[in-house]
Amino acid sequence: MPALAIVGLQWGDEGKGKITDFVSDSADCVVRFQGGANAGHTVEFGKQTFKFHQVPSGVLHKKVTGIIANGSAVDPDELMSELKTLADRGYRISKFHISDRAHLVMPYHKQIDGLEESFKGGRAVGTTRKGIGPCYSDKASRIGFRAGDLLDVESLGPKVDMAVRMKKAYASALSGELEVDADTLMKKLVEWSRALSPYITDTSHLINDMASKRKNVIFEGAHGLMLDIDHGNYPYVTSSNIVTGNAFTGSGMDPNHRLSVIGVLKAYSTRVGGGPFPTELSDEVGEHLALKGMEVGTTTGRRRRCGWLDLFAAKYALSLSGATAIALTKLDVLSGIDRIKIATAYRYNGEKLKHYPQSVKVLENVQPVYRELRGWGEQLDEGVHRWTDLPVETRRYISFIEESLGVKAKRISVGHSREQTIIRGKLSFL
8 A cells, every 4th residue: 555644633733744754754755635824734854843834744855756736725925935945944845746736825815814704703713814715715616726827827817807806896895905906916927937837737647657656655634634624613624625535536646546544643632713622721731731732823823722632523533534543642741740631522411422513502512521541740751762661651541542542553752853753563655
């Protein structure tokens, strides 16, 4: 099985970037198949820290080909800035491709994102205001711009005129004003074309060719499954499908190629923006998790909401992912907490729920059913490299998670660096 998908089992920020980077030393290709610059993946490589928003996390490995596939929303300005930053730090990515079918985040998308959030008032979702939702909306409405359009900018004049008129009318309906005109937009498209055209191609062909030749392909999910547009806590979700099945749709890979899956699970729960969060903590433990875990959004700079690990939600996400193993991250953050709770179920109106609810109203009123375990005082520092190096209480905590979910934790992260990762068994081609 040459293909491996890495997906988040929570509300994002699980540490997918570190896990993707960690396993990419055995990969030939890493593919981003959904999401855009609203995702932020932090990677420590050598003694440097990198924050990826568009570029796949595994590209720092020299033999890896990075691909932004058709299911992604590409912000050309953000991508060009990210590529320049990497080059300035000594990393010139030669094997990098953008799908000609990937949709572009236009300047007006970001403005509309902000106008829509302001218009919603108290019902705002809490987006990153990166224009991702409006970009995907235009994709569905068949009025979007695709990366392939940058290969023939001269023909885009009529489409640009229509888009500007349409978006100005929409902005006016939202009691706002759009700061864009057709001439400025055309100049921007020409700039993007010059910078990005060398990377734009039919990436589905590249991916299928690699898979057919049994090259090792990794699919990197940009967000957590609980933010999936169809299966997450709607409307407090992102604007694309995060479920593993979209690795095929969002990349064009032939479904006959088998795909193994690892789900990334943080040892506690976090969430950014609005939406129900049953295990949220507003006490000193929540403060401990936020400070020790450095829980600040890579993309937004917003502080993340923190809470106990929610296995009831994780089981639901696991059923959507098809993951046969998990990567457990940020275990070190729980060090020093005397008693640790894990949510195993929800009660609603006094009764235990059999299935994870889709109603936001229900989720906002459930009572988590907790299992309490003894914590550990020892710090999980750089001396922890093997399963047996972990404190007994830590191993019990992990074993409880494994037994509850029915899958093994094959990668256990106890710190930021690549070296602070315990390996327990093989993953796909690894």
